[in-house]
Amino acid sequence: xxxxxxxxxxxxxxxxxxxxxxxxxxxxxxxxxxxxxxxxxxxxxxxxxxxxxxxxxxxxxxxxxxxxxxxxxxxxxxxxxxxxxxxxxxxxxxxxxxxxxxxxxxxxxxxxxxxxxxxxxxxxxxxxxxxxxxxxxxxxxxxxxxxxxxxxxxxxxxxxxxxxxxxxxxxxxxxxxxxxxxxxxxxxxxxxxxxxxxxxxxxxxxxxxxxxxxxxxxxxxxxxxxxxxxxxxxxxxxxxxxxxxxxxxxxxxxxxxxxxxxxxxxxxxxxxxxxxxxxxxxxxxxxxx
Ligand SMILES: C[S@@+](CC[C@H](N)C(=O)[O-])C[C@H]1O[C@@H](n2cnc3c(N)ncnc32)[C@H](O)[C@@H]1O
Numbered sequence: 434x435x436x437x438x439x440x441x442x443x444x445x446x447x448x449x450x451x452x453x454x455x456x457x458x459x460x461x462x463x464x465x466x467x468x469x470x471x472x473x474x475x476x477x478x479x480x481x482x483x484x485x486x487x488x489x490x491x492x493x494x495x496x497x498x499x500x501x502x503x504x505x506x507x508x509x510x511x512x513x514x515x516x517x518x519x520x521x522x523x524x525x526x527x528x529x530x531x532x533x534x535x536x537x538x539x540x541x542x543x544x545x546x547x548x549x550x551x552x553x554x555x556x557x558x559x560x561x562x563x564x565x566x567x568x569x570x571x572x573x574x575x576x577x578x579x580x581x582x583x584x585x586x587x588x589x590x591x592x593x594x595x596x597x598x599x600x601x602x603x604x605x606x607x608x609x610x611x612x613x614x615x616x617x618x619x620x621x622x623x624x625x626x627x628x629x630x631x632x633x634x635x636x637x638x639x640x641x642x643x644x645x646x647x648x649x650x651x652x653x654x655x656x657x658x659x660x661x662x663x664x665x666x667x668x669x670x671x672x673x674x675x676x677x678x679x680x681x682x683x684x685x686x687x688x689x690x691x692x693x694x695x696x697x698x699x700x701x702x703x704x705x706x707x708x709x710x711x712x713x714x715x716x717x718x719x720x721x722x
Contacts, residue, residue: 442479445493445501446471452505459644462514462537463522470515474501477519512645525574530599534592536654538570540631540685541711546574550627553681553703553716558582558626562675564617564668565589565632567654569597569610575629576610585625587615590653617667624677630668631685634713636661639688661689662696669697669722676719687713 440448446468453467464470475497479487482497493501504518516522516537522529524538525546531537549557557579563572566586576584584606586597594612601610615621635643635655647655657664665686672682683705686693690713694702700722702715 439492441490441492442475442487445475449474449505456509458508459646462646463516463539474504474515477521513649514646517649524570527574527577529568529570530596530603531568532596533649534590534651535567535596536650538568540571541707541714542571542629542631542683542685543574544707544709545683546578549578554627560625562621562625562628564628564630566597567593569600571629571631573600573604573606573610576606577604584610585613586610587613587621589616618671618675621675625675626677626680628672628676629683632664632668633657634661634665634686634689636689660692662692665693666696673719673722678719680719681716682722683714683716685714
């Protein structure tokens with residue numbers, strides 16, 4: 434049922450939540466449940482329609498209801514993550530432009546950035562590389578967390594870098610954040626205090642079992658080899674010469690964590706814990722790499 438005329442925000446959220454739940458959507462691209470996704474949709478549209486405050490009893494303008502209805506319909510019929518339909522996603526408290534050439538930002542690395550990578554990193558990093566940057570969310574959030582840093586965002590996809598550049602511009606960071614097209618480290622120069630990366634790490638079997646929403650994202654951002662380790666292992670092999678002697682690599686591998694740990698038993702990878710959810714992220718110092 435489409436949202437009714439003359440309803441308030443609370444009624445709207447309940448209706449949209451019910452529609453999302455009935456459609457058995459998958460949540461995991463910025464929210465993990467139907468209610469939060471309905472709230473995100475409403476808040477974004479109300480702001481775009483000029484609302485300055487958002488309360489439970491406020492009437493939802495008709496123009497907003499119509500737009501919301503079109504987006505809900507598209508979410509259900511196409512299974513596109515809401516972020517693509519809104520053209521925007523949130524990461525580390527910051528809004529990022531997104532489209533279907535980049536993954537929807539959702540890495541648990543956000544929590545590490547908010548904690549300034551403590552206790553691993555003792556001094557604020559001066560040079561940071563966000564390898565496999567997609568929308569640029571990780572590198573840009575690092576640039577905001579470390580205001581004196583120089584940051585390189587790199588990706589093999591020129592389409593992804595176009596979005597990353599729009600996000601650099603959005604935050605006025607053109608003087609200290611650069612976007613570079615590169616197959617992993619191929620076009621990267623110099624050494625970094627921190628290399629942080631959320632690369633593709635999904636293996637073929639896991640990929641085939643994913644919910645529809647993941648197939649609306651670029652496979653280039655997810656899939657790597659039959660066990661999900663091709664790119665993570667290349668990064669571990671090549672990273673040392675791009676790190677300062679006191680530098681750190683932070684690498685996300687999601688559900689491929691066990692496979693990576695087994696493939697590199699000789700490496701003292703530190704598997705990190707997260708208070709806000711998430712796992713499958715490890716760190717290793719340059720000295721141990
Ligand atoms: C999992 S996505 C991560 C995007 C972003 N860091 C985030 O957290 O939302 C992986 C990214 O790696 C890029 N990529 C895939 N293969 C690559 C390669 N060989 N070299 C550099 N980037 C690559 C993809 O284009 C994609 O943008």
